Amino acid sequence: MRTPPLWGIGLAESVNPGVGFLHDGRARTLQEAILWNGGEAEIARERYTHLSAEERNALLAFLQSL
Ligand code: HEM
Numbered sequence: 001m002r003t004p005p006l007w008g009i010g011l012a013e014s015v016n017p018g019v020g021f022l023h024d025g026r027a028r029t030l031q032e033a034i035l036w037n038g039g040e041a042e043i044a045r046e047r048y049t050h051l052s053a054e055e056r057n058a059l060l061a062f063l064q065s066l
Contacts, residue, residue: 010064030063031056 001023009030012019020026021033037045048056 006063007066010066030060034059 004021004023009021012021020028021030022036027033027036034048035045048059051059
């Protein structure tokens with residue numbers, strides 16, 4: 001399994017409508033993909049859950065801008 005680069009992820013929907021995230025496409029949204037990060041990403045996932053709604057939206061907007 002190859003970890004997909006986040007670069008260009010904001011274009012995923014327009015390039016491939018209905019695309020899922022993670023290696024098997026099971027995450028329908030970026031938020032699902034973040035929450036389903038595990039292993040070494042556990043701390044990042046945990047921190048995401050403690051962000052305010054505003055901070056989460058800022059992070060999602062950043063990902064969409066890549
Ligand atoms: C706030 C921090 C993070 C965000 C926003 C984030 C976001 C994402 C997203 C959106 C994906 C799906 C990419 C795609 O399908 O094209 C992904 C996958 C992945 N991330 Fe993260 N991630 C974070 C932190 C981390 C960290 C710290 C690690 C490891 C040290 C990590 C390891 C991975 C791996 C291995 C995958 C692929 C998993 C799979 O396909 O099942 N992530 N991440």
